[in-house]
Every structure is written in C-alpha cells, then in structure tokens.
Amino acid sequence: MKNFLSEQLAVQRPSKLEDAQNEWKVIFDAIEEGISIHDVNFNILDANQSLARILNTKVSYLIGKRCYEIFHQLSEPLKGCPCLQSIETKNFANAEVKIPHLKGEFNISIYPLSNAEGGLKGFVHIMRDITEQKKLQGELVQLEKLSGLGELISCVAHELNNPLTSVIGYAQLLKGSKEVSEEIKEDLERLHDEAMRTSGIVQKFLAFARKRKSEKSYVNINEILRSTVALKSYDSKANNVAVVEDFQADLPRTMADPQQLQQVFLNLLTNAEYAMKEAHGRGRLEIQTRSNLERTLLRLSFKDDGSGISEENLSNLFEPFFTTKETGTGLGLSVSYRIVQEHEGTISVKSRLGEGTIFTVELPIIDLEEKIVEPEEKEGEEEERISGKKVLVIDDELLILDLVRNIFEREGIEVDTVSNGESALNKLKKRIYDLIIIDLKMPGLDGMSLYQEIVKRNLKLSNRILFFTGDTISSETRTFFEEIQAEYIFKPFDNTDFLKSVKRILKKEKTQFVSLSDLPKG
Numbered sequence: 380m381k382n383f384l385s386e387q388l389a390v391q392r393p394s395k396l397e398d399a400q401n402e403w404k405v406i407f408d409a410i411e412e413g414i415s416i417h418d419v420n421f422n423i424l425d426a427n428q429s430l431a432r433i434l435n436t437k438v439s440y441l442i443g444k445r446c447y448e449i450f451h452q453l454s455e456p457l458k459g460c461p462c463l464q465s466i467e468t469k470n471f472a473n474a475e476v477k478i479p480h481l482k483g484e485f486n487i488s489i490y491p492l493s494n495a496e497g498g499l500k501g502f503v504h505i506m507r508d509i510t511e512q513k514k515l516q517g518e519l520v521q522l523e524k525l526s527g528l529g530e531l532i533s534c535v536a537h538e539l540n541n542p543l544t545s546v547i548g549y550a551q552l553l554k555g556s557k558e559v560s561e562e563i564k565e566d567l568e569r570l571h572d573e574a575m576r577t578s579g580i581v582q583k584f585l586a587f588a589r590k591r592k593s594e595k596s597y598v599n600i601n602e603i604l605r606s607t608v609a610l611k612s613y614d615s616k617a618n619n620v621a622v623v624e625d626f627q628a629d630l631p632r633t634m635a636d637p638q639q640l641q642q643v644f645l646n647l648l649t650n651a652e653y654a655m656k657e658a659h660g661r662g663r664l665e666i667q668t669r670s671n672l673e674r675t676l677l678r679l680s681f682k683d684d685g686s687g688i689s690e691e692n693l694s695n696l697f698e699p700f701f702t703t704k705e706t707g708t709g710l711g712l713s714v715s716y717r718i719v720q721e722h723e724g725t726i727s728v729k730s731r732l733g734e735g736t737i738f739t740v741e742l743p744i745i746d747l748e749e750k751i752v753e754p755e756e757k758e759g760e761e762e763e764r765i766s767g768k769k770v771l772v773i774d775d776e777l778l779i780l781d782l783v784r785n786i787f788e789r790e791g792i793e794v795d796t797v798s799n800g801e802s803a804l805n806k807l808k809k810r811i812y813d814l815i816i817i818d819l820k821m822p823g824l825d826g827m828s829l830y831q832e833i834v835k836r837n838l839k840l841s842n843r844i845l846f847f848t849g850d851t852i853s854s855e856t857r858t859f860f861e862e863i864q865a866e867y868i869f870k871p872f873d874n875t876d877f878l879k880s881v882k883r884i885l886k887k888e889k890t891q892f893v894s895l896s897d898l899p900k901g
Contacts, residue, residue, distance in 0.1 A: 407427045408427045408429070410429060411429055411507075412429060412505050412507045413430030413432075413433045413434070413505070413506035413507075414426065414504070414506070415427075415441065415446065415503075415506075416501060416502075416503055416504070417446055417462070417501050417502050418500065418501040419466060419499055419500065419501055421445045421456065421462065422443060422444070422445055422446075423441050423443065423445070424501065426438050426441045433481070433508065434449065434450075446462065447460070450506075451478065457476075459474065460474075461476075461487050462489050465490075465491050465502055466491075466499065466502070469491050469493075470491065471488070471489065472489040473486070474486075474487050475487070475509065483508055483509075483510035484509050484510050484513050485506050485507060485510075486506075486507045486509050487504070487506055488504075488505040488507075489502050490503040490505070536581050537849035539581050540578075540581060541776045541779065541870060543574055543577060543578050543581065543870070543871040544776075544779055544782070544870040544871035544872065545778040545779055546570070546871075547574045547575060547578065547872075547873070548779075548782040548786070548871070548872075549782060549785075550567050550568075550574065551873070551875075552782070552785055552786070552789075554568065554571070574871070578871050595634045595635055595636050596634070596636075596637065597634060597745075598632060598633060598634070598635050598637050598640075599630070600630060600679065600742070601626045601627075603635075603640050603641055603644065604624070604626070604666060604668065604679070605624070606641070607644040608622055608624065608666070610641075610645065611648050611649070614649075615648075615652060618652050618655070618656045618662075619656075619660060619661035619662070620652050620655055620656070620661065620662045620664055621662070621663045621664070622664050622666065623663065623664065623666070625666065625667040625668070626667070626668045627668050627670060630668050630670060630677065631674055631677070631744045632744075632745075633745045634745040635742065636722070639722075640718070640722070642715070642718065643714075643715040643719060643740065646711040646712065646714070646715050647681045647715070648664070650711065651664050651681055651683040651685065651736070652664070654683055654686065655684060655685040657685070658685045662683060662684055662685060663684050664681065664683050665681075665683075666679070666681055666682075667680045667682070670744060675743065675744055676741055676743060677741065677742045677743070678740075678741050679739070679740040679741075680739045680740075681737065681739075681740075682735065683735050683736055684735045686732065686733060686735075687732040687733055687736055688728070688730040688732070688736055689732055693728065696712055696728060697712050697716045697726075698713065719742070722743075723742075723743050724740060724742040724743065725740070725741045726738065726739070726740050727741075765790055765878075765881065765882055765885055766790060766791030766792065767792070767793070768792050768814065768885060769792075769794075769795075769811065769813050770792055770795070770812060770813065770814045770815070770881075771794075771795050771796075771803060771806055771814070771815045771816070772784070772796045772797075772816045773797050773799070773800065773802075773803045773815070773818060773826075773829065774798065774816075774818040774821070774847060775798050775799065775818060775822060776818070777798065779818075779870075780798065783816070784796055786877065795810070795812075799822070799824065800821060800823060800825070800826075800829035800832070801823065801824055803815075804824075804829075804832060807836075813843060813885060814843050814844075814845065814881060814885060815844045816845045816847065817830060817844060817846055818846075818848075819846050819849075819867075820848075820849065826846060827856075827859055830844060830863070842884075844866070845866045845880060845881065846860075847867070847868060847870055848867050848868075848869060849869070866880065866883075866884055868880050
C-alpha cells in the first residue's frame, strides 16, 4: 500500500507542476503590457505574446536576442537605458522612451532579479505603450494654453474695439456730410478702410479666444470647399497655383457651421499657397474629400508641393502665435484647431522638408433622414420709422456716446446718454424710452447688473434692450445672452448695420411702457 501511494504521488507531482506552468503561461500572455525576462547580458530569456504583438513578431524570434537589438535596433545599450541603471543600482528603474521604428512612446519599467546568494541574475522588462496617453496630454496642454490666452486676448480686444468703434463711426458720418469735400472724403475712405482692416485683425484674435457655440446646419462639405476655392481663385492664379479638386461625388453630409469651416479651409488654402510661392513661385494644391468604408467619417486632405515643414516646427504648428511667415498673427492654425475640435473632429499634418505638406481634417458624418427646413425670409416688410423715438444709451466711453448721439440725431431720434448704470436708473425713473442701449462692460454697475435692475423694476422693458459688446468670451456672458435671448451688436460696428439692429428691435410687438417711477417701491 505504501509503495502504491508513493508511486501515485510521484505521478501527480509532475502533472500539478505542469498545470501550474501552463496556468502561469496563460496569465503571462494575457497581460496587456509587453513583458520580457532578461539575463545580465541583456539576452531575452522569455517574453509574452503582448510584447511580440507590440514588436510585430513572434516570441520564438525574440528568445536569445539582446534587448537593445530588438527594441532600438542598436549594437549596444541605449544611452540612459533603464536596464543599465537597474543593473548598476540593483534597484527598480523607470523611463519614458521614444522608439522611432515602432512609431510610439513607451514607459519602460525594470525590476531586478536576484539569485539565492543575493546577486543579480537578470531583470524583468515591462513595456507599456503610452503613445495615445501622451497625445491626449499634449492636447490637454494645448487647450489650457488656448484657454489662458483666450482670456487675455478678450481683454485686449475689448480695449481696441472701443476706439475702433469711434474711428469707423466718425469716418462714416463725415463721409456722408455734404460739407466735406470729395478730396477729404477720399482720405476718410482710406481712414475707414484701414480701421476696418484693423478691426478684422481684432476679430481674428477674438475668433481664437471666443468659445461661442457653433451655428450648425446640415451641409455638403464639397459645396463649402468649392465656394472657398472660388473665393481664393484670383489669389491662386496670381500666385501660379493650380488647385486640383478630387471630391467624392456621393459624399455624405454632416452638421456643421459653414462659416467656421470656411474659415478653416481658407486658412489651409492660404498657408499652402504661401508655402508654394515661397518655395518655387508656383505650385499644385490637391484637395481631396472621402468618406470611410463605414460611412462614419469624412476625411478632407490638402496636399501641396511646397518646401515642407521641419520636424521642429511641426510640433509647434498649432501653438497660438507661432508662425514661420514674416507677416501674420500666428493664430490661423490655432483657430482652425479649435473650430475642428468644436465639430468633434481632428486636424493633423504630415510633412518632410523638400517633400511638401498634407493637412488632413476629419469630421464625423451626421446623416439626417428628415430634411432641415430653412426659415423663410419675409419680403416686403415695411421699414420701421424711427424718427421721434426716444433712446437711452449707457456707455463709459464718451466718444462712443457722442458717436451714437450723432447717428441718432441725423435720424430724428431723441437720445439721452449717460456714462454709468446708476445714472441710467435715475433717467428711467423720469422718462419713458422706446429703446435702451447698454454697454456690457462698464465700471461699477456693469451691463448684466444694470439689465437685471431694469427688468426687476419693469419686466416690460426687457424686449427693448440692445447690448454693445466687444466680445462674448466668458461663459457667464454667453449664458446670460442665451437665457435672456439678448439682442446685441459687436464693436466696432458699421453705422448702417447698427441702425438696422435698432429698427429690428423697434419693430417688435409694441409694449405699453411705464416708467420706473410709476412702479411700487421695493
């Protein structure tokens, strides 16, 4: 009996050991990280399937090879190799390493292995792919930079827009005066045009800074691209650039803000033309549109044959204020980056010096079944007569108050102007107004607070208020405008557009006004 049990145990022990080894191997291969076991001479003794998958090879190929030959295609250990560090210190070592031939970045962890005497007999090498993680971290850093710069730009733009409003407005007023000679009117036209050009630059800054919601509609990307190419056709010919359109005929449609996308496309076209002109005074720009096989994604590519972009500049390309041009704000690609992100898409670039550049924009396909009905414009509406209307204007910029007074008095409007919110409330106690114009940013009682005070005392005045604003950068402002469905006009404004906004508000359903003094106190 004793001999029988001994024989059975002798049979079972190898079987259990083999089972344990098999179980260990299954677990070893199931681990997501690439793991290998090395001796002190860097030879790979064993590896799991995950490592073989990362290296696009078989485990059998790895066994017996030196790790630096496999991982880095070198004949000796990489300088700063964590394996060397672990061997020297006999401690854990860790490093983040870029491996060009694997087109990725990896976190390498090294754990030393000791023998029975306490000496080093090898190490465990754990390799984790962090390429996507690094990409996401980079995007987060980019967004944080854009956010901080956005707030700064908003403040600067607001300060610039106030004097620009005065310059543009007064230039328009003087151009319309019969007392001004034609020669002076020509000078005023130049002054007005340059001020508008400056305003355009400010608007580019604001487009970078502003985080407004896109006004999306159901669009055909091919049509937006064609209209964009048409806008640039004169410049393209002047710069000897041939634009080749390779558009998918049945390209699915999507939901997008056409003006914002056109801004992105114009920027990419302009950059490509500049690059080709600088490289050889001519060029060929290929624009291609495609949908993927699953019809979930639109892919637009802009391929030029310019001189290409250096690797150093590629990493900074979407940074705000970064530019390789002698002129320009350096905001074009930053703005484009933000716009594409707001459309839940991506924008990327591939380039090598001497081989040209390819920008790729990817957007989600949104294929609606029902048609989107565009609102019909009413024709022949009678223009509101504004002569004799009473308007109160509140702005802390005295030149803007004088400008608005001049504009209104020429239209026969009775206008009162005050420079702060407290004075406005006093005026409203004494007089009834058809329209109240409020500057959003003012010291003391600002535009939001003044609005709240006015409607708290007389709700019926809420639909007779127009806001001046230099920007709508803050989420607080955007939320405020959306909640009250505010009418607003951006500074600097065109006098004609300003009057149209005034007339539109005055055309709303008439309200029987009461002055603040008629309401019960408290």
